[in-house]
Amino acid sequence: MYHIHTEGLTVGYGDVSLIKDIGFSVGKGEILTLIGPNGSGKSTILKSITKQLATIAGAVYIDEEELKNISYKNLAEKLSVVLTERIQTEYMTCYDVVALGRYPYTGRMGILSDEDRQIVIESMKKVDVDSLIDKDFEKISDGQKQRVLLARAICQKTEIIVLDEPTSFLDIKYKVQLLNILRTMAKEENITVIMSLHEIDLAKKISDKILCVKGNVISYFGKPEEVFKKAIIKEIFDIDDEEFEVYFSGTRFFDVFKEG
Numbered sequence: 001m002y003h004i005h006t007e008g009l010t011v012g013y014g015d016v017s018l019i020k021d022i023g024f025s026v027g028k029g030e031i032l033t034l035i036g037p038n039g040s041g042k043s044t045i046l047k048s049i050t051k052q053l054a055t056i057a058g059a060v061y062i063d064e065e066e067l068k069n070i071s072y073k074n075l076a077e078k079l080s081v082v083l084t085e086r087i088q089t090e091y092m093t094c095y096d097v098v099a100l101g102r103y104p105y106t107g108r109m110g111i112l113s114d115e116d117r118q119i120v121i122e123s124m125k126k127v128d129v130d131s132l133i134d135k136d137f138e139k140i141s142d143g144q145k146q147r148v149l150l151a152r153a154i155c156q157k158t159e160i161i162v163l164d165e166p167t168s169f170l171d172i173k174y175k176v177q178l179l180n181i182l183r184t185m186a187k188e189e190n191i192t193v194i195m196s197l198h199e200i201d202l203a204k205k206i207s208d209k210i211l212c213v214k215g216n217v218i219s220y221f222g223k224p225e226e227v228f229k230k231a232i233i234k235e236i237f238d239i240d241d242e243e244f245e246v247y248f249s250g251t252r253f254f255d256v257f258k259e260g
Helices: 042-049 072-078 094-105 114-126 142-155 172-189 200-206 230-237 241-248
Strands: 004-013 016-022 031-035 057-062 079-082 160-164 192-196 209-214 217-222
Touching: 004 042, 016 042, 016 057, 016 217, 031 042, 031 172, 031 200, 042 160, 042 192, 042 209, 072 079, 072 094, 079 142, 094 114, 094 142, 114 142, 142 160, 142 172, 160 172, 172 192, 172 200, 209 230, 217 230, 230 241
Parallel strands: 031 192, 031 209, 079 160, 160 192
Antiparallel strands: 004 016, 004 057, 209 217
16 A cells, blocks of 8 residues: 555646656655756656646546545645745744644634644644744744754645655755655655755755656656666766766765766
């Protein structure tokens, strides 16, 4: 039983397909990371499996129920999303933004209960933004905004979290902290995490499965030890031996790769 899986999925915009025949499966408590060059379609895949973008063909299943048959309200109770697009937050404090994660449970009036407010505070503490409770969301740094948006996703209390480049704008301390939070949530709370990352060394360390996106197909899908090989990384990112050695040799990234 997979928590989320796809069958023959084709994604794109309108009738124009970008990536065809996408097939992957993720179990509960697993982390799936999408890697690939900029513009390869990672964000398009994430938008499609979260119903923010209509699929062209194939199917996405959550707990064996097809995504197209799940209402947006029910989906909000199953899956939370942190994408790169900024939400409209004029005149909203960081607390207000995080509290948006509770609205699938509040009914039409949108009134938070004492329990909801406690969950908001706990979620902010988890990612170290509780000191920003009363701050104007628009006036904090990009890195702080990224952590506040993660707190909103945590606050939603779903079994699946989907994130597009969650480490963008973060310095190394907060990159590691954020990924450790996701890893802990996956393993201790049985939460499924699907995300895209630029940092392939971090992707290797945190992920249970890797999906490689290049061209109009999925190049590779498997465990990190199956995917992170020199030949595969060179192919995916279109780099030659000299470029590979210049970038990776003598750095902390070098032990990411196995020969092959």
